[in-house]
Amino acid sequence: MADDKKFAGFICTGCGIGERLDAGQLETTAKRDGKMAICHQHEMLCSKEGVQLIRDTIDNDGATHVMIAACSRRAKVEAFSFPDVAMSRANLREGVIWARPDTDEARETTQDMADDYIRMACAEVKYMNKPKMSGEQALNKTILVVGGGVTGMTAALETAAAGFAVHLVEKTGALGGWAAKWHKRIPGRAAADGVANGTNVDLPMPMENDIADMVAAVEANELITVHLNSTVTKTSGAPGRFSADITTESGATATENFGAIVQASGWKEFDPSAIPSLGSSNADVVSNVELEALAKAAGDGPIKRPSDGKEVKSVVFVQNAGQASTAEGHLPYHSGIGDLIAIKQAMYFKAQNGKDCDTTILFDNLRTPGAAGEDFYRSGQQQMVIFSKGQVGDVTSSGNGATVNFRDLILDEDVALQADLVVLDLGMVPNSGPDPYAANESQEGMSDEEKTADNSARETAVTIDSILNLDYRQGTDLPQLKWGFTDSHFICFPYETRRTGIYAAGPVRRPMDIKQAQDDATGAAMKAIQAAINAGQGSAAHPRVGDLSYPSFRKEGCTQCKRCTVECPFGAINEDEKRYPQFNESRCRRCGTCMGACPVRVISFENYSIDTVGQQIKAVDMPDEFSEKPRILVMACENDAYPALDQAAMSGQEISPWARIVPVRCLGSVSLSWVTDAMNSGYDGIVMMGCQRGEDYQCHFVRGSTMAAERMAKVGDTLSTLNLEPERVVVHEVAITDIERAPRLIKEMEEVVEKVGMSPFKF
Amino acid sequence: MSDMNTAMIEKYRNSFLSEVEANVEEGEWVKMCMQCGVCAGSCPLGDAWEHTPQKIFMMIRAGKRDEVLQSDSMWMCTSCYNCIVRCPRELPITHIMHGLAHYAKRLGIVPQGQPTAKFAQLFWNNLMKKGRVNELKLGISLYFMNGFGEGVKTSLKMKDIGIGMVKTKRMNPMEMLGGHAVKDLSGFQKVIKKAQELEDARLAKHGG
Numbered sequence: 001m002a003d004d005k006k007f008a009g010f011i012c013t014g015c016g017i018g019e020r021l022d023a024g025q026l027e028t029t030a031k032r033d034g035k036m037a038i039c040h041q042h043e044m045l046c047s048k049e050g051v052q053l054i055r056d057t058i059d060n061d062g063a064t065h066v067m068i069a070a071c072s073r074r075a076k077v078e079a080f081s082f083p084d085v086a087m088s089r090a091n092l093r094e095g096v097i098w099a100r101p102d103t104d105e106a107r108e109t110t111q112d113m114a115d116d117y118i119r120m121a122c123a124e125v126k127y128m129n130k131p132k133m134s135g136e137q138a139l140n141k142t143i144l145v146v147g148g149g150v151t152g153m154t155a156a157l158e159t160a161a162a163g164f165a166v167h168l169v170e171k172t173g174a175l176g177g178w179a180a181k182w183h184k185r186i187p188g189r190a191a192a193d194g195v196a197n198g199t200n201v202d203l204p205m206p207m208e209n210d211i212a213d214m215v216a217a218v219e220a221n222e223l224i225t226v227h228l229n230s231t232v233t234k235t236s237g238a239p240g241r242f243s244a245d246i247t248t249e250s251g252a253t254a255t256e257n258f259g260a261i262v263q264a265s266g267w268k269e270f271d272p273s274a275i276p277s278l279g280s281s282n283a284d285v286v287s288n289v290e291l292e293a294l295a296k297a298a299g300d301g302p303i304k305r306p307s308d309g310k311e312v313k314s315v316v317f318v319q320n321a322g323q324a325s326t327a328e329g330h331l332p333y334h335s336g337i338g339d340l341i342a343i344k345q346a347m348y349f350k351a352q353n354g355k356d357c358d359t360t361i362l363f364d365n366l367r368t369p370g371a372a373g374e375d376f377y378r379s380g381q382q383q384m385v386i387f388s389k390g391q392v393g394d395v396t397s398s399g400n401g402a403t404v405n406f407r408d409l410i411l412d413e414d415v416a417l418q419a420d421l422v423v424l425d426l427g428m429v430p431n432s433g434p435d436p437y438a439a440n441e442s443q444e445g446m447s448d449e450e451k452t453a454d455n456s457a458r459e460t461a462v463t464i465d466s467i468l469n470l471d472y473r474q475g476t477d478l479p480q481l482k483w484g485f486t487d488s489h490f491i492c493f494p495y496e497t498r499r500t501g502i503y504a505a506g507p508v509r510r511p512m513d514i515k516q517a518q519d520d521a522t523g524a525a526m527k528a529i530q531a532a533i534n535a536g537q538g539s540a541a542h543p544r545v546g547d548l549s550y551p552s553f554r555k556e557g558c559t560q561c562k563r564c565t566v567e568c569p570f571g572a573i574n575e576d577e578k579r580y581p582q583f584n585e586s587r588c589r590r591c592g593t594c595m596g597a598c599p600v601r602v603i604s605f606e607n608y609s610i611d612t613v614g615q616q617i618k619a620v621d622m623p624d625e626f627s628e629k630p631r632i633l634v635m636a637c638e639n640d641a642y643p644a645l646d647q648a649a650m651s652g653q654e655i656s657p658w659a660r661i662v663p664v665r666c667l668g669s670v671s672l673s674w675v676t677d678a679m680n681s682g683y684d685g686i687v688m689m690g691c692q693r694g695e696d697y698q699c700h701f702v703r704g705s706t707m708a709a710e711r712m713a714k715v716g717d718t719l720s721t722l723n724l725e726p727e728r729v730v731v732h733e734v735a736i737t738d739i740e741r742a743p744r745l746i747k748e749m750e751e752v753v754e755k756v757g758m759s760p761f762k763f
Numbered sequence: 764m765s766d767m768n769t770a771m772i773e774k775y776r777n778s779f780l781s782e783v784e785a786n787v788e789e790g791e792w793v794k795m796c797m798q799c800g801v802c803a804g805s806c807p808l809g810d811a812w813e814h815t816p817q818k819i820f821m822m823i824r825a826g827k828r829d830e831v832l833q834s835d836s837m838w839m840c841t842s843c844y845n846c847i848v849r850c851p852r853e854l855p856i857t858h859i860m861h862g863l864a865h866y867a868k869r870l871g872i873v874p875q876g877q878p879t880a881k882f883a884q885l886f887w888n889n890l891m892k893k894g895r896v897n898e899l900k901l902g903i904s905l906y907f908m909n910g911f912g913e914g915v916k917t918s919l920k921m922k923d924i925g926i927g928m929v930k931t932k933r934m935n936p937m938e939m940l941g942g943h944a945v946k947d948l949s950g951f952q953k954v955i956k957k958a959q960e961l962e963d964a965r966l967a968k969h970g971g
């Protein structure tokens with residue numbers, strides 16, 4: 001095999017590289033140290049001619065492995081795209097010349113840096129292989145949508161509109177979900193352009209409920225198969241080859257295959273019964289959901305109060321009832337759209353019970369998100385709905401109707417407001433299945449006995465029904481962030497969940513109204529289609545879109561420790577009958593966390609492995625202890641830290657001449673062996689840079705950065721056995737915007753090395 | 764309390780906001796206030812009064828009729844227009860303040876001895892005589908607004924300024940004797956009478 005490999009190096013002398021560096025010496029380094037059989041220099045490698053030179057070398061000279069020494073691997077990706085060979089890039093532009101001052105004193109160390117980056121790129125490519133298909137990929141253009149409310153129906157319609165078939169599974173006997181029950185809808189538009197402030201202007205009003213049209217459209221669509229009274233009782237496989245059992249109430253099961261899944265399981269109403277002060281046991285104190293039924297029952301006539309059927313002449317809306325509070329029995333978050341609902345419902349009274357029906361909305365923070373937004377608030381005001389900023393103490397009753405006791409926060413006084421009807425703004429609770437990691441996380445820090453006790457307590461506790469019944473080793477449902485909402489990288493890839501190819505949409509992700517849910521569903525549908533197609537090509541989903549490599553492991557070496565299975569943030573690894581890990585290529589996001597976790601280092605990717613990085617670390621020329629040239633290894637996450645360093649160089653920040661920066665897919669992929677090898681081969685310090693971890697994580701692979709931090713916490717012990725100072729190894733959280741901070745962190749390590757001295761391990 | 768006041772209370776029993784909407788100049792804007800407090804923070808004098816414009820509007824919505832109409836606050840507005848310029852909802856706040864003052868005056872429930880109200884009455888009386896303001900007389904009646912002794916004292920204090928104004932022809936001492944009128948005084952008086960009738964009819968309609 002090794003004989004089939006042919007190595008070719010290309011050194012660009014454009015963008016000032018040729019002026020700042022001795023290209024002749026770089027070529028010698030590539031040939032002599034890097035063992036490049038062929039080496040070319042070009043004055044502008046990314047130009048048509050330069051690219052052609054590489055192409056010709058591949059086609060005519062049979063190069064199979066290509067090392068390109070030019071700009072950062074993040075630049076010119078379209079020009080330097082040679083999918084038919086293995087390729088590495090030495091970052092001479094952002095990584096060297098732009099990061100170093102153009103002075104005589106700096107010349108030598110700058111050239112040293114460049115030579116090292118050439119050696120590293122050569123070493124890397126030597127251990128890389130061209131990624132090839134695993135043979136596991138499958139193309140299935142049918143999408144499963146779970147949930148037949150607005151979100152699910154929108155996802156189904158959008159998917160069908162793109163020409164993909166859909167199976168829509170709905171638990172109840174009818175499509176439409178909650179929205180079908182609403183009397184009217186929150187308007188989906190703002191005031192027209194140019195509508196000025198005024199007291200009698202054209203502002204958005206509640207919309208007619210058009211959900212029935214949507215149901216009809218779904219039913220009429222030939223690409224959509226609807227399963228009513230049905231649930232998903234088993235889901236197995238991976239994107240491109242999911243298999244789902246769809247079971248009806250009567251127990252009949254149909255098994256269907258899918259490319260990807262959209263989970264639109266919606267929400268349920270918060271149960272206020274644990275908060276007696278809200279007075280919800282009184283018939284004339286209703287929830288905002290119940291009010292919709294009262295309004296609908298009234299047709300266009302006056303709304304009547306439940307206790308005695310009297311026409312309502314005064315109504316008080318208690319906003320944010322039992323929400324955004326850490327008190328026992330309360331909802332810890334705010335559902336966001338309750339004020340829009342209250343404005344809409346107050347207008348029902350103005351329209352149906354007459355203009356002189358007193359309607360008061362008691363708010364603490366009025367929020368009107370969405371398309372109509374502020375204009376809808378103004379619309380309510382224009383209809384003489386009274387808005388009072390008040391903190392509700394309790395809702396009491398004597399006889400019919402109810403009294404709301406509140407503190408008026410503007411007039412600073414206590415008020416008791418009597419009304420025929422009180423409407424509580426109750427929150428939205430996501431309909432999620434059990435959180436696969438709930439036990440893991442709440443059990444952090446418990447002893448084994450405590451864990452066992454906790455587990456058995458969980459078993460006897462009320463069980464939440466699973467939505468997807470995944471047969472994944474890591475649990476039956478989508479992992480959650482908190483409060484039952486599905487986890488996703490909220491900033492960069494909001495639709496991605498921690499189960500590849502399964503997209504959550506609608507109020508199961510966060511509370512939202514119909515309009516927002518429709519937008520959300522459309523996004524999720526597009527992502528599902530993309531995931532199905534990616535799976536057919538064997539390429540990754542976000543953030544390594546298009547990556548064809550996938551993890552494989554050397555079975556003979558595996559000790560069945562299960563670290564990979566447990567640490568994979570995406571539940572990609574199952575277990576086979578012999579209890580070996582079983583990788584599911586299309587569930588995998590290519591983060592490498594499994595690789596970093598494996599204590600016996602048997603997991604690798606074709607183009608990213610213990611060797612591709614380990615050999616880079618070893619390839620660096622190590623000056624002796626007395627040279628006054630320390631070496632600092634920087635392992636920087638390719639998602640945030642590495643681009644931040646590139647940016648730093650672009651904006652003229654200096655990066656320490658002693659730094660040798662290796663991009664890693666995720667800090668989670670960093671193997672402890674790289675750290676020990678680096679220390680053993682004489683590096684004076686190691687700086688690891690990954691994304692923010694924890695609850696408001698920024699890690700593009702969700703848990704990778706956390707896993708790395710846990711692993712590296714133990715590195716101190718290793719250092720002390722080597723008799724090295726623990727401060728030589730640090731882990732930092734770096735954001736893509738840390739353009740000034742990232743180089744400074746390396747500089748800090750330079751200072752540490754100055755203080756504790758050079759490593760004694762330089763041979 | 765006037766009959767009109769009683770009639771208005773009768774009519775708008777539970778909605779002072781509707782009463783303001785129907786009877787106060789620009790009163791229909793009060794419901795559009797979003798209680799942001801920008802006016803309160805912008806008013807150069809707000810700190811010195813009992814209620815800022817923001818509070819006045821909230822009190823109207825909370826049905827605090829007496830407290831609003833008998834308050835001193837809207838009389839204190841100096842028409843600087845800071846609030847109007849800044850209000851994000853573009854309420855004509857200054858006009859509403861004056862509208863409220865005017866309405867309270869019509870209902871006869873202005874706080875006793877309110878100086879702005881007193882001055883306004885002097886101004887009105889002065890204006891009605893000749894159809895134009897006699898500045899000399901208005902100034903002097905202002906000095907004596909709070910009694911004879913204080914009037915003499917203020918007059919002496921302002922003596923030099925007065926003489927200066929006469930010298931530079933800014934003031935004509937002859938105006939003290941009757942003073943000149945607008946060209947068509949009876950026409951002016953007819954206009955005012957008609958306006959007053961219309962206004963009375965409007966209020967009577969809402970009050971009745």
Ligand code: SF4
Nearest residue numbers: 568588589591592594
């Ligand atoms: S840890 Fe990352 S690379 Fe490994 S299987 Fe899971 S998703 Fe794939």
Ligand code: SF4
Nearest residue numbers: 558559561562564598
């Ligand atoms: S981490 Fe490595 S040794 Fe452990 S089960 Fe996975 S492949 Fe096997």
Ligand code: SF4
Nearest residue numbers: 806840841843844846
């Ligand atoms: S116009 Fe009147 S109320 Fe407005 S800021 Fe000026 S003084 Fe205050």
Ligand code: SF4
Nearest residue numbers: 796797799800802850
């Ligand atoms: S600035 Fe305007 S909207 Fe804000 S409190 Fe004052 S009147 Fe109301």
